Amino acid sequence: MPLATTRRSGLVDQVIEQMRSAITSGEWKVGERIPTEPELVTALGVGRNTVREAVRALAHAGLLEVRQGDGTFVRATSEFSGAVRRLAGTELRDVLQVRRTLEVEGARLAAANRTETELEELTALLAERDRFMEAKDYETGVDRDAAFHLAVVKCSHNPLLAELYQGLTEVVRASVATTVNGDPSTARTIDHQGLVNAIREQDTQRAAAEAAGFLDELIADLDIK
Template identity: 40%
Template sequence: MSLGALRPSPLVEQATDHLREQITDGEWGVGTKLPGESTLAKSLGVGRSTVREALRALAGAGLVQARQGAGVFVIATEPRENWSAQLRQAAITDVYEVRMLIEVEAAQLAARRRTDHDVVALLDVLAKRREAAQQGNAEFVVADIALHRAVVAAAHNPVLTGLFTEFIPVLQQRLLDLVELFNLRFDDPNHGEEGHAALVEAVVQGDPEAAGQALRDELERTLELLRSL
């Protein structure tokens, strides 16, 4: 069964949506073993790491369960709760407060657990965020979220990764609205460069306190803007 190739970005949430659709539409019933990561990655046109994150998000929604040595199985065709809908309806200040709880902890864990591969990935997404500063708001927001996603991934905690993946769609839209509402990039196309560079540096250097503080400072500045509305 071909699932159809995906657009280049953002991949994880697209993969999650495609796989969720297969389950909720009944194409993969309860008890069905999903194809392996390599097969799903080829069908979706993404890497295995993207499929892995998508499966973690589906597991967090109560749709699938990984069984050691056996594979990933469908355990429900409807999510435990419509978490994505709740996020879309939530006040942006509430979303950012929860985001701070998730990401600050993730940044501290990332500084303790990052691997050489994570370091390469973090430096790459920071460079791409800088490149995106020369592009439009939508491209810049996607690049910004990709950096935060890389920090969360470096924490190597599947629950944190799943939670953050669920936040991504609403974050992307709300962050784009924020950038445009306050015209944040008018005088500074690479808005937030100093804070993001400090965050990446702290994780790379293995400094949990500095990593958590860098992210906390960034998100608190955003919350101040939101509360000024």
């Protein structure tokens, strides 16, 4: 990583915090396998039981996933996100409904409170999303789309709302990527220019309607299927 050698008191808690830090900082990325147990034992200077307890605790919290015979993988970057991923599973409708609850209010508040700098960021993120999608770089396009929606909510200037939404980062990205048959290459790119325009013009009602509109369409599509 490298991990710092731990002190001899509270070893499990210290190992948990160091491993959590590697996850939340992005050093260990979502979906990647973490170092093996012997590697962690050597890096941390602790026993196997200590490492196993730490892994077990982080798996219980939803940050790690232990796959028998294959290793341990990063599942989520926070306990909240891990819990959401466990609850959501393949229920895309549930995810979209939660997104709608948060994004509609986020868009309304963004129109009221956004700064010029934030508006420029939204415009740039949307342009990047469109450029990558047009180039068929769907993985990066999905990332930019998720970043755009997070930026909209952050423009609300409501720290709690932004924190709640940020905890959904991985599940939002997954919902974008799996909107159409689980294959982002077949998904239609939704036009968010109307949402940006409403936020630019500080039209709170139209911003909320724009945010609700595309999510309602996606939910309706699922009902049809």
